[in-house]
Amino acid sequence: MMRLPLRRSAPRPDPAGAKPVVVFLHIPKTAGQSVHRGMVEAIGEAAVSPVRVHSQAEPGAAQFPPGYRLYSGHIDWDALDTLPPDRFVFSVLRDPLERIASFYFYLRSQAATLDAAELARPERTGMRRILECSAEEYFFGGDAGWQRFVRDHYDNNYCAYFATRKLRGRAALDGLPEAEILARALAGAQGIDRVYGIDELDALEADLARVLGRRPRISGRVVNAGPGARATPRWPQLRALIPDPEKRARLEGFAALDMALMRRLGIDPATGNGPGGGPDPETDAGPRSGPAG
Numbered sequence: 001m002m003r004l005p006l007r008r009s010a011p012r013p014d015p016a017g018a019k020p021v022v023v024f025l026h027i028p029k030t031a032g033q034s035v036h037r038g039m040v041e042a043i044g045e046a047a048v049s050p051v052r053v054h055s056q057a058e059p060g061a062a063q064f065p066p067g068y069r070l071y072s073g074h075i076d077w078d079a080l081d082t083l084p085p086d087r088f089v090f091s092v093l094r095d096p097l098e099r100i101a102s103f104y105f106y107l108r109s110q111a112a113t114l115d116a117a118e119l120a121r122p123e124r125t126g127m128r129r130i131l132e133c134s135a136e137e138y139f140f141g142g143d144a145g146w147q148r149f150v151r152d153h154y155d156n157n158y159c160a161y162f163a164t165r166k167l168r169g170r171a172a173l174d175g176l177p178e179a180e181i182l183a184r185a186l187a188g189a190q191g192i193d194r195v196y197g198i199d200e201l202d203a204l205e206a207d208l209a210r211v212l213g214r215r216p217r218i219s220g221r222v223v224n225a226g227p228g229a230r231a232t233p234r235w236p237q238l239r240a241l242i243p244d245p246e247k248r249a250r251l252e253g254f255a256a257l258d259m260a261l262m263r264r265l266g267i268d269p270a271t272g273n274g275p276g277g278g279p280d281p282e283t284d285a286g287p288r289s290g291p292a293g
Contacts, residue, residue, distance in 0.1 A: 020211050021087040023064075023080065023192075024072035027161055028153075029102045030092045031198055036072045038216035039208065043070050051075060054167045078165040088211045089192040090204070093158055093262055095269050096255035100154050101234035104135070125149075135241035139251055156181075158258040162188035178257060185261050197267040 022039065026032035040048055049065055051057045052073035057065070061079040064071055071083070080089065111119070111127035119128045126149060130138055139150055152160075152168040160170040163184035173181050189195050196204050201219040209215035242248045255269075262269040 019069055021068075021083050022070050022072075022208070022211055023077070023083065023087060023089040024070075025075070025077055025089065025091040025161070025192065026073050027091060027093070027099075027157060028074055029099045029106065030094050031201075032072075032092065035092060035201070035204070035218050038205075038218035039070055039072060039212070042208070042212050042214045042216040048072065074167050076166045076169075080165070088207070090194045090196060090207075091189075091192065092196045092198060092201075092204070093258075093265075093267055093269075094198040095235075096156070096158060096258035096262070097235040097252065098233060099157070100251070100254055101238040103153065104130070104138075104238055105234055135238060136244060136247050139242075140247055155254045156257040159185035159261050162186075162261070164188075182257055182260055182264075185257070186264055189261065189265055195265050195267070197262075 022043075024032070024035060024039065026036065047069040049068040049071045051063055051065060051071070052075075054063060054074055054076045057063050059076060059078075061082045063075045063077065063079060064083050077089075107127065108130045111124075111131045114124065114127060118124060119131070125146075129142070129146070133141060139154070140147075142150075148171065152170045155170060157170075159181055160173060161167060163169070163181055164172045165188060166172075173184075176184075194204075194207065205215050205218050208218075238251075239248060242251060259269040
């Protein structure tokens with residue numbers, strides 16, 4: 001499978017002392033905690049932006065507060081051009097069906113740790129519903145507001161993120177033909193330096209070594225692993241919880257455009273890895289207060 005060309009090569013540190021900025025566009029449940037931790041160890045905590053989730057800052061340029069070398073997290077990136085032009089911007093993708101299932105089981109495991117009083121809080125609606133509802137009810141029940149939450153978090157997230165440059169930008173694509181959504185997503189993905197498959201973390205390490213001047217330890221690393229064996233596929237487990245064939249097909253549709261995007265980027269989505277294949281180094285990660293894997 002041929003990979004589309006990068007926008008540019010990974011920059012090298014300037015001998016005069018200028019250091020390129022690194023931006024990791026971390027989509028939830030794509031092994032991002034392992035990537036982030038490796039970069040932090042290589043670059044130092046003081047150089048890392050405190051904005052790790054888009055809701056921690058105002059929209060726009062506030063997602064990229066000045067003075068940091070690493071911006072990494074579930075952040076909106078519509079103001080990316082406010083950063084210095086000497087930068088390296090990347091993201092990591094995995095099998096989108098596995099991402100959906102991993103996110104579902106991660107949230108369910110986190111919800112199970114909360115007591116009744118905490119679950120009753122309005123901001124815990126998602127946690128409460130995931131415990132009280134069947135998988136079918138969780139994904140396809142509820143009112144319009146709940147369905148917006150589901151679509152924002154599960155419905156072809158890769159395409160929505162690259163097309164809108166926002167974590168919860170799915171509504172901006174409502175009513176558009178699928179071909180247009182895919183075209184916008186492809187344009188967004190091609191506008192950054194590299195999109196890696198989950199099995200290409202060795203290549204990511206090599207690219208970051210050129211940018212950071214030190215090779216981070218990412219490949220094979222596990223950070224905050226969730227319940228269950230790492231090698232156990234999650235999608236079959238979730239699929240088994242949805243007996244209605246029509247609803248199963250609808251949920252599979254939440255990954256269809258993302259699979260098409262991955263293929264266009266030269267990443268094989270069939271196993272959740274890039275062209276070379278390989279295990280997912282992190283099936284679940286991330287505390288409730290920060291980025292979720």
